[in-house]
Amino acid sequence: MANQRYFIDLSYDGTNYHGWQVQPNAITVQEVLDKALTTILRMPIETVGCGRTDTGVHAKEFFAHYESEQTIPSANLIRGLNAVLPHDIAIKNIFEVDDEIHARFSATLRSYQYHIHFNKDPFKHGYSWLLRDMPDLELMNQAAQIIMEYTDFSCFSKSNTQVKTNNCKISRAEWVNVEDGVVFHISADRFLRNMVRAIVGTLLMVGRKEISPEDVRNIINSKDRSNAGTSVPACGLYLTEVKYPFTGK
Known part of the structure; x- marks a missing residue:
């Protein structure tokens, strides 16, 4: 059989x-x-x-x-x-x-969320990152829009990964206010290892006014991971959606 x-x-x-x-x-x-x-x-x-x-x-x-x-x-x-x-x-x-359908290679879109909260909450511990100060969301969204103009995200990739290309097509990158926190939404056809957490860390540098939104261009163009922000903790990151053409997902 x-x-x-x-x-x-x-x-x-x-x-x-x-x-x-x-x-x-x-x-x-x-x-x-x-x-x-x-x-x-x-x-x-x-x-x-x-x-x-x-x-x-x-x-x-x-x-x-x-x-x-x-x-x-x-x-x-x-x-x-x-x-x-x-x-x-x-x-x-x-x-x-069907046999030709593949969980990894047939996926057309993946979406992640990164959750941040600002008041200590035992029910969010391990499921959201606690920050003391609210960053500037407007500046971070300006920088997020700049990121969407690019496709080569070598600067946000973990080093020594065995992939053929560091190119990704991002279709959404947006910070949204929620009750006692903010959530970063990002969608793309594919993601590199550690990419979302590195992007969030870089955008938080913008939100803290350590760098300007336009400085993100230099970081991306450098293709150097050491120029981007520190990777944020894993606890706030969720894979929320994977789309396939055959299921309507």
Whole structure:
């Protein structure tokens, strides 16, 4: 019997994990999910994720695919997986896709949010970054618009990453006021490792008036990570949406 490819729609709290991707000496979301699938389907399962989130980063929406000759009804499989997975990983949907559909390479858009709050709140600890002073949102949004004019984001990429290109097409970059905080929304066709956290750190330099919005041009043109801002903590970062043409997502 031929294998069928399945997509898994899941979400997770990244606090207790060293990111998505399997690592030799650290617990990851992929490792825990693969073990759960292997247990229920009674055959070795290796998933392929839509991307790789870093240690401590959360995902409100994440997709992975796997192949299996098992044909357990999706409702039963979802129920079974949620029963054996820890509380911080939740399966929302599982559905069949064609063999050429790939969780990572078929995605057309990814969206992230970065959350910042300004008053100590035990319920936001680990899920938003606490800052003392409110930065200048207008200046940060001016700089965010400048970032959208570019495609080569080498200056925001973690060094020594094995990618063919550092080019990304950003379609949204915007700071929004929320109750007791601000949220940075960013969407692009793809992201480099550590890119969003480096962008947020750089925009906060603008918001603190350490640099001007126009200085961001020099940082991007330099293609040098050392010229950009410090990466902000992972706790405030969420992958919020992944779009595919075949699902309307």
